[in-house]
Amino acid sequence: MDRSNWISAFLMQWLLMSVGSSPLSVVVYTSCKVGLPAVLPCSVASHFPSDLTPHIQWQTISDSVFERMGAELFQGESYKDRADVPEEQLVRGNCSLFLQDVRFSDAGIYKSYLVVGESSIKNRIFIQSVQLAVIDHKAIQSVMTGEDLILDLYTDQAEQVIFQNSSENDWTVLWERGAVKKSHLKERGNKLTLRKVSARSAGTYKVLDSEGLALSTVKVTVTEPVLPKETETLQIQSALGKATMSMPPLSLNALFLIFILMIQIN
Structure with missing residues (x-):
């Protein structure tokens, strides 16, 4: 060898x-x-x-x-x-x-x-x-009314985003790669931003690839903004003040009866 x-x-x-x-x-x-x-x-x-x-x-x-x-x-x-x-x-x-x-x-x-x-x-x-x-990816998100919702597309494989409202059964196409972008949508990198969501934005979002397979599924809830304590207190005081001012003035007869009662007590 x-x-x-x-x-x-x-x-x-x-x-x-x-x-x-x-x-x-x-x-x-x-x-x-x-x-x-x-x-x-x-x-x-x-x-x-x-x-x-x-x-x-x-x-x-x-x-x-x-x-x-x-x-x-x-x-x-x-x-x-x-x-x-x-x-x-x-x-x-x-x-x-x-x-x-x-x-x-x-x-x-x-x-x-x-x-x-x-x-x-x-x-x-x-x-x-x-x-x-x-x-695939699965997530749950919560966003307040008027805020932006950010959906992660994760990859260039993403071709479409579809949406189903919480109160409906039908799916609607929200975004497609290469299509004309809607005014309330902003695409940057592999993220899609929905501007100023409303109560109707609550529901399920799916990111699909070219084969129609779900790359991700996101369930979104939309909540009302929580007021700070100081603002809440001022609103309550304002409401009470308005209620007091709206009370009708006492009549002369009522004032006369109160005066008689005070004399009898003394």
């Missing part, structure tokens, strides 16, 4: 010891809310030998997700500009897959592999399976 083959065999044995022999039935479960970043965990060793350039692959059942060998990398079509295994972490044995702006279609089982061997003869060593679940 020449020296290059001996080194390759040694590295293969070292990698097998470092990775271990996790059975395919062992799956790590993780979850992420749609539109947020996700990390799919993976670890192979505390540190790679200095003369070894790690080569990592991530795949789903049907797609190639990501591949890195040193500075060279490949991203699957559905993961362009969203998937990465940072090189500086990979050389330290952290082969975790980082996904940005997670989509519902990203849900599923991912498998990681180490690729070893000469250019003509490659072997893949299975590391781990990770099952990713992608869930």
Whole structure:
């Protein structure tokens, strides 16, 4: 066995010891809310030998997700500009897959592999399976009459916001990406502001993607402003003063009777 083959065999044995022999039935479960970043965990060793350039692959059942060998990398079509295994972490044995702006279609089982061997003869060593679940956002908000309601769109995947009033069954389209904006709506970044809400703004808001799936559901209640104590006291005093001034004056007969009663008592 020449020296290059001996080194390759040694590295293969070292990698097998470092990775271990996790059975395919062992799956790590993780979850992420749609539109947020996700990390799919993976670890192979505390540190790679200095003369070894790690080569990592991530795949789903049907797609190639990501591949890195040193500075060279490949991203699957559905993961362009969203998937990465940072090189500086990979050389330290952290082969975790980082996904940005997670989509519902990203849900599923991912498998990681180490690729070893000469250019003509490659072997893949299975590391781990990770099952990713992608869930929507749910929230409850309360806003006072006359204030602004801010809805989080979370991601550029948001295409539409629909609204159902608390007292109605029908849904109405409140906002659509690229459409002419209504005067009471303000879009900035991934947030949508509804200006000066009224009692009719109470209800359910859904942010939908291009497939009509709900990225988020927000139940909104609208309350009346609470008056400060000083203002409330002044209003009560004012009301009492008006009531006193509106009382009719005593008649002469009533005054005469009061005068007679006072004389009898004395």
